Amino acid sequence: MKCGADGNSAGRRGDNKACHWNSRQPYGSEFSPITNSGSRAEVLPENHENTLSEAHASEVEAGQRFRFGDNWARFLRLLSDDRIAEAEKSLREFLGLDSLAGLTFLDAGCGSGLFSLAARRLGARVHSLDFDRQAVHCAEELKRRFFPNDGSWTIEHASVLDRDHMAGLGGFDIVYSWGVLHHTGQMWNAIEYAAICVKPGGLFFIAIYNDQGRPSRTWLKIKQAYNRLPSAFRFLVLWPSFLRLWGPTILRDTLRLNPLKSWKEYGGVRGMSPWYDVVDWVGGLPFEVAKPEEIFDFCDARRFRLKRMRTCAGGLGCNEFLFEKTPGA
Secondary structure (H helix, E strand, O other): OOOOOOOOOOOOOOOOHHHOOOOOOOOOOOOOOOOOOOOOOOOOOHHHHHHHHHHHHHHHHOOOOOOHHHHHHHHHHHOOHHHHHHHHHHHHHHHOOOOOOOOEEEEEOOOOOHHHHHHHHOOOEEEEEEOOHHHHHHHHHHHHHHOOOOOOEEEEEOOOOOHHHHHHOOOEEEEEEEOOHHHOOOHHHHHHHHHHOEEEEEEEEEEEEEOOOHHHHHHHHHHHHHHHOOHHHOHHHHHHHHHHHHHHHHHHHHHOOOOOHHHHHHHHOOOOOHHHHHHHHHHOOOOOOEOHHHHHHHHHOOOEEEEEEEOOOOOOOEEEEEEEEOOOO
16 A cells, blocks of 8 residues: 555665656546556466456445545556654554565555565565455555566565465465455455465564444444445435544644644554545445464464554454464374
């Protein structure tokens, strides 16, 4: 999603000229996805690409899936150096690493491509994949702008639910999937198949929606209503949800005579956008949740040791986990 936000080479942001925007396409310019960047690791059979695209389109048409890639394409128009820096910072801090030089990094569900870019800038050799073709275009666009013709960053249109494909990717030092696997429709399979790609001694960094019980079930109904509505009428769900999510915070800041303080500071959280995160949250189908202990038990049974965890204190949002695969597993 954010350019350079988690991907610098040992913090040396100026070492690679490819890390600068094309002067003809400054920040805030219209995003024009490219479809033939040549950045995929392999040329997938046309029928394979068509099968994924048709499955995605069918789920969207049935109101069972949100167009995450379209939302990410709009987010890229807001991309800035500050957002990139915050993304880099968040990745370094949670992984506990200043550099990813010499490491391999799988971004399973790359979304906007921001954290793939961040990992690449931190020095990693990156492989990005996503089920949403528009999300793949987003990652390809970031690569084109920052690392054109770079053999150390490959991008492909693929599904984390394709176990054979995931197993065929080989082992990675870091497998990263932030806020993705709960949107597959088969969350537990997705976690397991992504975990296959972690080499012994490697790191598995995932973020999964917190199970709030009844509130989570209510949000599922809201998301279903949003996706079943024609696009022109989705504001009927989006704006009330926005007021529910942000109204109390804006009111609190207003009473403190700084009405947009939290909104303006939100970009400091992984470099994200508050508005596009609201759209992502309200529209985000498929939608599954888990309690922190369920994620721990699931990964522990597969010989992953928990190194770090950050929860949302029982509230709305994602719990973050960093596991290490036991050597010899």
